[in-house]
Amino acid sequence: MIASSRPVVVVVGSLHYDIMVDAPDRPRKGETVTGFGWRPKFGGKGGNQAVAAARAGADVRMVGAVGDDDFGRFLLSNLTTAGIDASRVARIDGLGSGMSVAITDSSGDYGAVIVAGANAAADPQGLADPTLWRDAGVLVLQNELPDAINLAAAKAARLAGVPVCLNAAPYRPLADEFIALVDTLMVNAIEAEQFSGCPVGDIASAVGAARQLSSRCATVVVTAGGDGVAGMHRGQDPVVVPALPVQLISTHGAGDVFAGTFAAALARDHAFAQCLEAANQAAAIHVST
Numbered sequence: 001m002i003a004s005s006r007p008v009v010v011v012v013g014s015l016h017y018d019i020m021v022d023a024p025d026r027p028r029k030g031e032t033v034t035g036f037g038w039r040p041k042f043g044g045k046g047g048n049q050a051v052a053a054a055r056a057g058a059d060v061r062m063v064g065a066v067g068d069d070d071f072g073r074f075l076l077s078n079l080t081t082a083g084i085d086a087s088r089v090a091r092i093d094g095l096g097s098g099m100s101v102a103i104t105d106s107s108g109d110y111g112a113v114i115v116a117g118a119n120a121a122a123d124p125q126g127l128a129d130p131t132l133w134r135d136a137g138v139l140v141l142q143n144e145l146p147d148a149i150n151l152a153a154a155k156a157a158r159l160a161g162v163p164v165c166l167n168a169a170p171y172r173p174l175a176d177e178f179i180a181l182v183d184t185l186m187v188n189a190i191e192a193e194q195f196s197g198c199p200v201g202d203i204a205s206a207v208g209a210a211r212q213l214s215s216r217c218a219t220v221v222v223t224a225g226g227d228g229v230a231g232m233h234r235g236q237d238p239v240v241v242p243a244l245p246v247q248l249i250s251t252h253g254a255g256d257v258f259a260g261t262f263a264a265a266l267a268r269d270h271a272f273a274q275c276l277e278a279a280n281q282a283a284a285i286h287v288s289t
Contacts, residue, residue, distance in 0.1 A: 007267030008136045009053040009260075010162070012063040012127070012153040013046015014119045014144035015079075015089070016098040017071035020252070025105045035103075042078040044098055044119070045142040045169060045256055051082045052260025053140070056282065058267055061132060063153070064145070065090040065122040071097035072118070088126050092118045098144075108248040108287070119145055124152035133160035137267025140259065141182075142167045147175065154181035165266065167259045168195070185217035186262070188255055192222045206230040207238045221276065223258055223283075225251070231276050241276045246288035258283040 023035035042051070046064055054060045062084050066072030068091050075097060079086040098119040102112035122145055126132070139157040141150050141164065154164045163183040168174065171187075171194040179185075189200040192209040200209050206224040210232035213220045222230045224243075231239040262279035270278070 006057060006059045007264060008061070008134075009050075009058040009138055009140060009263050009267050010061045010063070010132060010136045010157070011046050011050040011053065011140045011260075011263075012145065012149065013049065013140065013142045014044035014098055014114075014116070015047040015064045015066055015075045016044035016100045016114060016119075016144075017074060018043030019099070019101045021101065021103045023103050023105060026103050026111045040074070042075060043100060043253075044075075045144050045167065045259075046140075047075065047079065048253055048256035049140055049142070049167065049260035049263065050079070050084050052257045052282065053264040054082050054084055054260075056261045056264035056278070058137075058264040059085070061085045061088065061136070063088045063122070063126065063132070065092055065118040067091070067095045067097040067118040068093050069097055071099060088129075088132065090118075090123055090126075092121050095121055102252055104250045104252055108250045110250065110252045112252075114144065116144070122146070122149050124149050127153050127156040130160070133157065133162055136160070136162045137269070138162065138263050139164045140167065140263045141165070142259075143170055143172050147172075147178065151175075151178050151181075154178060157181075163266070165259070165263055167255070169255065171195070179216055182217050184219040184221065184266070185213060186221040186223070186259055187213075189222065189224045189227075200224060203227045203230060203240055203242075207232070207240065210238060219272070221262070223255060229258075229276050229280050231272060233272065239273050239276060241273070241280045244281065244284040246284050248287055249289060251287050254283045254287045257286040
């Protein structure tokens with residue numbers, strides 16, 4: 001048997017049944033807005049990043065949890081269709097699958113509410129399975145699973161010699177024990193500001209935030225939307241990738257496409273700048289389609 005030359009990405013993360021709503025604007029407190037339409041969508045930051053990595057040419061192994069319900073069956077079917085190994089996604093009786101409602105306004109920006117559901121009951125025991133880490137090039141984590149799961153996954157990856165990439169979204173404080181196991185920290189402008197305390201309003205301030213955060217994590221990536229991307233290896237010059245000019249349709253999921261594509265390139269052992277450029281291009285295509 002000829003071994004696959006495709007890079008291997010392990011994703012430990014959330015799976016959500018997304019309900020997407022299109023509206024002229026997002027409602028203020030107490031306001032009702034009449035929308036244009038709605039549609040269901042496969043989601044969760046973990047699931048979205050797994051699909052993006054698979055589309056970028058990686059073999060992806062997904063670890064997570066869904067409920068024993070129609071939402072869960074929808075999510076598992078989408079993982080299989082995307083060519084992702086979902087054999088380690090637990091099916092949990094008595095809990096609903098994770099879900100979210102996202103409202104995209106006429107400018108293409110969005111706001112969302114997520115409900116963890118079965119994601120909060122993901123079991124870390126399977127992370128010790130050595131077959132999960134065989135030939136893996138990177139582990140990808142986010143902040144939509146409990147801290148205990150992320151910590152267990154990062155420890156298992158470190159034991160297996162697999163680098164850890166954390167997309168620290170949504171924001172929450174990170175324990176020193178956990179961040180010490182993270183090789184690459186990836187945040188958007190808002191999260192960068194929350195972690196660093198430095199306002200991020202342009203690419204120069206994104207570079208500044210990346211430089212400050214590199215004191216906690218050896219490699220930092222700050223995505224700044226239409227201003228581009230700033231990357232920093234501790235002690236080295238920053239890498240800046242400008243945003244590509246596109247017609248914006250919706251920003252929803254762009255960060256996940258960036259993270260998954262970056263992970264696939266990293267697992268291929270591409271240079272840091274190449275990883276950023278590939279991810280930036282994939283995200284630009286996503287927001288314009």
